[in-house]
Amino acid sequence: xxxxxxxxxxxxxxxxxxxxxxxxxxxxxxxxxxxxxxxxxxxxxxxxxxxxxxxxxxxxxxxxxxxxxxxxxxxxxxxxxxxxxxxxxxxxxxxxxxxxxxxxxxxxxxxxxxxxxxxxxxxxxxxxxxxxxxxxxxxxxxxxxxxxxxxxxxxxxxxxxxxxxxxxxxxxxxxxxxxxxxxxxxxxxxxxxxxxxxxxxxxxxxxxxxxxxxxxxxxxxxxxxxxxxxxxxxxxxxxxxxxxxxxxxxxxxxxxxxxxxxxxxxxxxxxxxxxxxxxxxxxxxxxxxxxxxxxxxxxxxxxxxxxxxxxxxxxxxxxxxxxxxxxxx
Amino acid sequence: xxxxxxxxxxxxxxxxxxxxxxxxxxxxxxxxxxxxxxxxxxxxxxxxxxxxxxxxxxxxxxxxxxxxxxxxxxxxxxxxxxxxxxxxxxxxxxxxxxxxxxxxxxxxxxxxxxxxxxxxxxxxxxxxxxxxxxxxxxxxxxxxxxxxxxxxxxxxxxxxxxxxxxxxxxxxxxxxxxxxxxxxxxxxxxxxxxxxxxxxxxxxxxxxxxxxxxxxxxxxxxxxxxxxxxxxxxxxxxxxxxxxxxxxxxxxxxxxxxxxxxxxxxxxxxxxxxxxxxxxxxxxxxxxxxxxxxxxxxxxxxxxxxxxxxxxxxxxxxxxxxxxxxxxxxxxxxxxxxxxxxxxxxxxxxxxxxxxxxxxxxxxxxxxxxxxxxxxxxxxxxxxxxxxxxxxxxxxxxxxxxxxxx
Amino acid sequence: xxxxxxxxxxxxxxxxxxxxxxxxxxxxxxxxxxxxxxxxxxxxxxxxxxxxxxxxxxxxxxxxxxxxxxxxxxxxxxxxxxxxx
Numbered sequence: 001x002x003x004x005x006x007x008x009x010x011x012x013x014x015x016x017x018x019x020x021x022x023x024x025x026x027x028x029x030x031x032x033x034x035x036x037x038x039x040x041x042x043x044x045x046x047x048x049x050x051x052x053x054x055x056x057x058x059x060x061x062x063x064x065x066x067x068x069x070x071x072x073x074x075x076x077x078x079x080x081x082x083x084x085x086x087x088x089x090x091x092x093x094x095x096x097x098x099x100x101x102x103x104x105x106x107x108x109x110x111x112x113x114x115x116x117x118x119x120x121x122x123x124x125x126x127x128x129x130x131x132x133x134x135x136x137x138x139x140x141x142x143x144x145x146x147x148x149x150x151x152x153x154x155x156x157x158x159x160x161x162x163x164x165x166x167x168x169x170x171x172x173x174x175x176x177x178x179x180x181x182x183x184x185x186x187x188x189x190x191x192x193x194x195x196x197x198x199x200x201x202x203x204x205x206x207x208x209x210x211x212x213x214x215x216x217x218x219x220x221x222x223x224x225x226x227x228x229x230x231x232x233x234x235x236x237x238x239x240x241x242x243x244x245x246x247x248x249x250x251x252x253x254x255x256x257x258x259x260x261x262x263x264x265x266x267x268x269x270x271x272x273x274x275x276x277x278x279x280x281x282x283x284x285x286x287x288x289x290x291x292x293x294x295x296x297x298x299x300x301x302x303x304x305x306x307x308x309x310x311x312x313x314x315x316x317x318x319x320x321x322x323x324x325x326x327x328x329x
Numbered sequence: 330x331x332x333x334x335x336x337x338x339x340x341x342x343x344x345x346x347x348x349x350x351x352x353x354x355x356x357x358x359x360x361x362x363x364x365x366x367x368x369x370x371x372x373x374x375x376x377x378x379x380x381x382x383x384x385x386x387x388x389x390x391x392x393x394x395x396x397x398x399x400x401x402x403x404x405x406x407x408x409x410x411x412x413x414x415x416x417x418x419x420x421x422x423x424x425x426x427x428x429x430x431x432x433x434x435x436x437x438x439x440x441x442x443x444x445x446x447x448x449x450x451x452x453x454x455x456x457x458x459x460x461x462x463x464x465x466x467x468x469x470x471x472x473x474x475x476x477x478x479x480x481x482x483x484x485x486x487x488x489x490x491x492x493x494x495x496x497x498x499x500x501x502x503x504x505x506x507x508x509x510x511x512x513x514x515x516x517x518x519x520x521x522x523x524x525x526x527x528x529x530x531x532x533x534x535x536x537x538x539x540x541x542x543x544x545x546x547x548x549x550x551x552x553x554x555x556x557x558x559x560x561x562x563x564x565x566x567x568x569x570x571x572x573x574x575x576x577x578x579x580x581x582x583x584x585x586x587x588x589x590x591x592x593x594x595x596x597x598x599x600x601x602x603x604x605x606x607x608x609x610x611x612x613x614x615x616x617x618x619x620x621x622x623x624x625x626x627x628x629x630x631x632x633x634x635x636x637x638x639x640x641x642x643x644x645x646x647x648x649x650x651x652x653x654x655x656x657x658x659x660x661x662x663x664x665x666x667x668x669x670x671x672x673x674x675x676x677x678x679x680x681x682x683x684x685x686x687x688x689x690x691x692x693x694x695x696x697x698x699x700x701x702x703x704x705x706x707x708x709x710x711x712x713x714x715x716x717x718x719x720x721x722x723x724x725x726x727x728x729x730x731x732x733x734x735x
Numbered sequence: 736x737x738x739x740x741x742x743x744x745x746x747x748x749x750x751x752x753x754x755x756x757x758x759x760x761x762x763x764x765x766x767x768x769x770x771x772x773x774x775x776x777x778x779x780x781x782x783x784x785x786x787x788x789x790x791x792x793x794x795x796x797x798x799x800x801x802x803x804x805x806x807x808x809x810x811x812x813x814x815x816x817x818x819x820x
Contacts, residue, residue, distance in 0.1 A: 289463045289465040328484040566779060568775070633776060637776045
């Protein structure tokens with residue numbers, strides 16, 4: 001085991017960007033204010049000075065245009081990293097992502113690939129109101145032809161970018177905006193072997209499985225900690241990848257605990273939690289000792305006032321209550 | 330035509346096995362006749378009929394285990410004739426009226442019985458009344474050979490892994506190992522029934538308990554004098570005046586005598602006192618002593634002398650298992666001073682007595698050795714409060730001081 | 736009646752009162768209560784049964800002498816003679 005060091009999630013993203021830019025001349029970063037301003041969440045702060053305006057490129061406020069440019073560059077041999085300020089704005093680029101990035105390998109019979117990485121900030125909790133705070137992960141996870149990952153831990157924020165760049169197909173990295181200041185451990189040296197396909201068990205337990213991803217992994221761990229005091233032993237699964245979904249890890253856990261709670265900051269209707277719940281019921285029905293519970297955001301546009309915003313999204317208390325329901329306590 | 334259905338002989342009974350028919354189709358029946366024998370967790374129970382008429386068709390034969398509510402036979406009312414084959418209801422309609430039959434021609438699986446272990450419901454209500462058994466519980470019960478009909482639901486009326494584990498823990502030793510076996514009673518099954526009823530009681534009923542120590546010196550003196558005058562067969566046990574007094578006091582406190590069901594509390598019009606009877610080798614059954622408040626002590630003794638041995642032998646009647654409006658539990662022999670009993674649902678009170686022993690008691694400002702009985706009433710807070718039980722105990726005390734009036 | 740016959744009568748009367756005990760072995764010097772959890776109701780029925788079978792009137796004050804099978808046999812032997820003369 002190599003030595004560990006503590007850095008923030010933001011620093012992990014920046015380190016990963018710097019490493020990618022240093023190792024491979026085909027890599028460049030583009031997005032709104034990624035240059036002198038250092039990006040909306042300061043992930044690229046200092047990179048302009050280090051790598052110059054050719055490789056750290058500010059774009060106009062035109063998501064469809066610059067994502068399309070990234071797709072073209074990728075098809076022509078470059079390894080672009082495109083930053084979209086928030087997932088709400090990514091909707092302007094959906095046509096490029098869905099109709100071009102995701103389809104070209106298939107429509108060209110494998111002649112072209114799109115080795116593009118798109119990073120975007122997601123989620124609520126920073127009082128940025130309804131146009132900057134949503135969780136549309138399920139919109140992307142719905143689409144065959146792209147890969148969608150959501151690093152929850154700092155080590156994943158550090159390791160998933162090089163793994164995404166190594167993938168020959170488009171990869172969307174969802175970075176929850178509340179995580180950038182979170183500190184965590186990463187290996188001090190050596191390879192960051194990060195498998196993009198597999199979910200990870202962040203806490204082992206025997207009584208109930210909490211399946212979640214991104215910032216809610218931390219809330220699920222807090223709920224599990226609280227429930228441990230009630231002699232309820234939770235297993236917490238960090239999905240890591242939202243497309244593909246690692247069924248094997250989820251099902252193995254549910255077969256052990258017989259109870260599942262899915263936590264998703266997206267809205268309940270037709271979302272990731274619905275998908276996970278359906279998969280559990282399709283493949284582990286006879287192992288279930290309670291209906292699968294979902295803890296999702298209230299179905300309103302995310303409110304601006306802090307107390308309402310917090311009330312609208314999953315919390316450790318609501319997660320713990322759902323776990324208790326599965327145990328009929 | 331009246332349906333004669335498998336009766337529910339207590340809150341914990343889901344199903345029973347028909348052992349024997351005592352009459353055949355066409356035979357006349359009168360209200361109160363015993364017409365069949367059914368094997369339950371409480372032994373072989375003689376089933377009574379509740380109307381006059383004649384036995385029509387027998388629908389369930391000996392050896393068949395069926396859920397409570399299943400039609401066992403039809404009873405033709407006086408004047409009604411056996412329908413001629415031509416006039417008979419078409420078979421399809423008969424099937425619709427009968428409880429849902431499994432689609433498979435094979436005998437029903439225990440799980441299917443459990444699903445149907447509720448009174449036949451209208452089709453639209455089927456989903457609401459189907460037992461809530463989790464898939465994991467179903468599988469585990471099948472693996473462990475546990476009959477789901479014997480598993481008592483837990484919180485929210487659900488049978489889950491926890492409920493299966495509880496039954497598995499008390500599951501009797503497998504065949505081959507010796508265990509107590511009494512005629513008509515399987516003590517392992519009875520323990521399950523007690524566990525189910527008492528778990529439900531402990532979970533659902535907000536109990537309170539109120540105790541009072543009653544001086545029985547006068548009653549024992551009266552009893553001794555009485556018994557000296559009586560032949561062996563006419564002697565009284567102190568339980569007889571005690572039961573009578575309890576029944577009379579209950580009659581005056583309707584909040585302690587009745588049943589709590591889905592519609593809330595329904596007071597009982599009569600006092601049918603369940604007499605908790607311990608079985609040798611373990612186990613407990615509380616058959617009803619009907620109208621305990623209105624019969625004389627001699628009649629009460631005769632009935633007790635008949636009821637208790639039958640309870641122990643597993644030969645009770647259906648009305649005795651389903652009619653009790655409150656329960657009386659007497660430790661009797663032994664030296665334990667008090668008991669804190671649990672109510673037998675859906676009843677709302679139980680009266681528990683310790684042993685009647687010589688203990689110090691203050692009489693006229695002085696401590697004396699007296700024959701004392703500690704009586705504890707467990708009541709249901711959904712129906713009454715401790716004040717009512719306290720009033721009941723005061724009345725019981727007063728009644729027991731004048732045994733000659735009982 | 737011999738003691739063996741009296742013991743058979745005690746056994747039969749007990750089994751009539753408590754059919755669930757049918758076939759059990761009786762320990763002569765142990766109380767019915769300790770051996771078989773016989774309670775006051777069983778005991779009263781047992782005494783009634785003995786009185787009916789033998790014609791011996793058994794007052795309540797004599798109950799303590801019939802607490803064991805051997806005691807019951809001895810009591811019947813002593814009192815039957817008196818009853819039949």
